[in-house]
Amino acid sequence: MDLNFLKKENRDNFISENIKFIYKITNHVCKRSVSIENDEELSIAMIAFNKACDSYNNEKGNFLSYASIIIKNSLIDFFRKSAKVPYVTFSEEEDNFDYLDHKISMDNFNSSYENSIRAEEIKLFTKELSLYKLNFGDLVNASPNHKDTRDNLLNIALACARNDLILNKVKTKKQLPIKDICLLTNSNRKLIENWRKYIIALIILLSSGEYPYLKSYLNLKKVGENNE
Incomplete structure (x- = not known):
């Protein structure tokens, strides 16, 4: 893999070339369209992408796969830190309150997010396979x-x-x-x-x-x- 994007002088061009990818990952995590003018989440995602460039090496596999994980984790960490109230559920069977911390909530969010991305990739891949008369x-x-x-x-x-x-x-x-x-x-x-x-x-x-x-x-x- 060409690692020229690791060099600082090539970084801006590389980020510009992948801005659609950064938007795509951020939109899926946030479950809405984001903009650089109005959403802190996109700024966090771009910083995370830059950090991925700094920390990436060939042993980490495909770069975009690695970058998507760094972006996702940065955004989840942002959501976790900005949350102010723990989630509470009431169990009638045990007659007590169960306090669910943010880690459990974010783990569930993480799993749901990955499943949605994977499902979208499968849908896109299925469509592309059909061009080759495959399924x-x-x-x-x-x-x-x-x-x-x-x-x-x-x-x-x-x-x-x-x-x-x-x-x-x-x-x-x-x-x-x-x-x-x-x-x-x-x-x-x-x-x-x-x-x-x-x-x-x-x-x-x-x-x-x-x-x-x-x-x-x-x-x-x-x-x-x-x-x-």
Whole structure:
């Protein structure tokens, strides 16, 4: 991964390029549209994104996935500190009051937020898969059972996602340029053909910045190490 954004002189441009991402994460956490003029939450999110740039390294996996976590945690911490009254519920069965601290509330909020983001990513990913005449059912049936096979296909897909020529052919023709992939990765043609649907799905995930949560299920650290 190109880490030039870690340098201070490139930071402003990098933040500008990712401002839509920062807005998107902030809007989802706040459950509303925010603006830089009226909402402190967006300022907190931008500071958190900058901190993510300062603290990021390749061992932390995909940068946008990492940044989304830093932004989310910063906003949740802000909500926690600004809350003034603990939540209270009354249990008739036990005839007493149960005081629920903010940590429990924020944990529930955190889980709900992650589920909503994940659901949105799946919806978007499903729509993109349909352009290739694929669906999640296809992927379930096309997914390898053995870890070695999954790792091998993941490395192949990452190499394709990093190759502009192959990626352009996949995006425009909506199919795999098998000959090019075999030459690039030194893979067996039959392997690529047998796992065509699975490889296409991985290339879509790896080449896009729209799926940080879905990417978190992939062993990206190992793949990166194998391709350096």
